[in-house]
Amino acid sequence: MHQGAVPQILEKTEEDFFSKVISILRVATDICNDRIEEIPCLTCPHKLEGSMFVMVKLNPSLLEDINDDMEFCLKRAKEESVMVLPGRVLGMKNWLRITFAVEHAALEDGLGRI
Incomplete structure (x- = not known):
């Protein structure tokens, strides 16, 4: 698409x-805010207001056999088929980037698997 078409669109x-x-x-x-509050090892420092993803703090000390965000994300992908971006790739160790611009049922399911 040509950028000049954007105003007309x-x-x-x-x-x-x-x-x-x-x-x-x-x-x-709302789904994301509510479900993240229910997950003990995750903290969202700011309530979501306007975006399509959220950065949440991971506390690996509350988890068995998980030492950091990379292990958390790899295990969620392998064991639960849930893809979450480890904060480390953004320079934020032990943070996670969760995208919530997905179908509501898929969001509920994915957060439930986390």
């Missing part, structure tokens, strides 16, 4: 589309 897009997207993301944000 935005002008022709119905306002209802944007309202629906915001509503979907708001529900996903």
